[in-house]
Amino acid sequence: MYNLTHTVTERFLRYVAIDTQSDPESATQPSTEKQKNLGRLLVQELLAIGITDAHLDEHGYVYATIPANTDKQVPVICFCSHMDTSPDCSGEGVKPIIHQNYQGQNLVLPDDPTQVLKPQNHPELKNQIGNDIITASGTTLLGADNKAGVAEIMDACYQLMQHPEIKHGTIKILFTPDEEIGRGVDKVDLQKLGAFAAYTIDGETAGNMENETFSADGAKLIINGVSAHPGFAKGQMQSAIKIAAQVVAALPFDLSPEGTEGMEGFVHPVGISGHVEQATVEFIIRDFDSVKLQQHAQTIKAITEKVLQSYPDAAYQLIVKEQYRNMKQVLDEHPRIVEYGMEAISRSGLDAKLCSIRGGTDGSRLSFMGLPTPNIFAGEHAFHGRQEWVSVQDIQKAVHTILNLCAIWEEHAVS
Incomplete structure (x- = not known):
């Protein structure tokens, strides 16, 4: 000393x-x-x-x-x-x-x-x-x-x-x-x-x-819905906002920041924006194992595709970018x-x-x-x-x- x-x-x-x-x-x-x-x-x-x-x-x-x-x-x-x-x-x-x-x-x-x-x-x-x-x-x-x-x-x-x-x-x-x-x-x-x-x-x-x-990726999920006048929307509108909300709601708790600790990774939605025709959800993806980042991105993809089964005319794009390792x-x-x-x-x-x-x-x-x-x-x-x-x-x-x-x-x- x-x-x-x-x-x-x-x-x-x-x-x-x-x-x-x-x-x-x-x-x-x-x-x-x-x-x-x-x-x-x-x-x-x-x-x-x-x-x-x-x-x-x-x-x-x-x-x-x-x-x-x-x-x-x-x-x-x-x-x-x-x-x-x-x-x-x-x-x-x-x-x-x-x-x-x-x-x-x-x-x-x-x-x-x-x-x-x-x-x-x-x-x-x-x-x-x-x-x-x-x-x-x-x-x-x-x-x-x-x-x-x-x-x-x-x-x-x-x-x-x-x-x-x-x-x-x-x-x-x-x-x-x-x-x-x-x-x-x-x-x-x-x-x-x-x-x-x-x-x-x-x-x-x-x-x-x-x-x-952590190793870290960022992900952007872009939902393309179908817009229609709300007064005449029955059977036509497929709201990108609601689709995005369902995807976020379906994320597993044990893959969220509030449900993980120690060496466990997570998927965390940090921002959501958009309108009926198009909505975007921003995610951060974290794990100590870089390979698992790809698995976490696949989880987002699988959830999105499951939700979209109820919206046949909607589509999505998932863009993943490396942040640090x-x-x-x-x-x-x-x-x-x-x-x-x-x-x-x-x-x-x-x-x-x-x-x-x-x-x-x-x-x-x-x-x-x-x-x-x-x-x-x-x-x-x-x-x-x-x-x-x-x-x-x-x-x-x-x-x-x-x-x-x-x-x-x-x-x-x-x-």
Whole structure:
């Protein structure tokens, strides 16, 4: 453990006050210009601590380099977090609150007293006795996903510049926009990074490391019905809206997000639109086994064809597109990347636990783009909602883990 004067909490409180919500309906990159407001601040802070090449590019990415301070030939590693917050809940006017010395009580959020963090609903709170819990005020999300990770990386950069006794190779920093809408690495410049391995700092419980994510496809079901004047529709109208509704209603519960857990995949309708003549249902399809994604798409197809038996003049089209794949397929080819991560967590005084995540991260796509990237805890909990929280002690542990990783790669390198 290092004897550090942490800046991570103060940084986090600054960053969450900046609205960086991304927008899935936008075609621009980044999807919202306001994400660059945080990017510009991060560049200013990186320059202020002596990282001279820090910059924000036109697509909203922040890049920076901490030069090596060792003569060893250390592989270049990168630390990555995303700056945007989820479109699912407002991120405007976030007012963070520190609940000091938590003792297991319910936490009532003052701007909306109906928002109460209860230990029975947030089991991880039971492991936070004596710690300092940060929440929002009740009307917005907090933004710990992923500004906790951003603040942790920023504090680690500060510590590396302040403590040259921590020996390390070249360290690359990457902050991305639009991760929450699946476009976080669309415009990333991997040649500029020049890294051998990366770590996203975007996980949940302190001590956890994730080397496995869902594989993911998106599917669009287009129903072509038969339109007719509703006053004269008997025996003629075949409503695409009603057909789409029947397809959604027929999806099995044990293949839905609300009916699955652990390593089970799902089919999830995320949007429905249209009119009598044509309706569209948008799905996300998830499973740890990429082969099963095809089976799940076949389930949609089979249900649709069964429903259409009652609508002989209607037709359909199912379009399936790949989104990302389980990063374990890549990481298993580079075991030391995960091994060093687990060692770094253990050195921080935590019980290192290797986990799977029922979701995806920038690391999922980065891994298949040629940059193997597991995910390390950031301490964020209940993300995408108004009861999101993080503890001061956990985010400090994440900083130690990042510093440990830098040192471990240097220790294992060839002189």
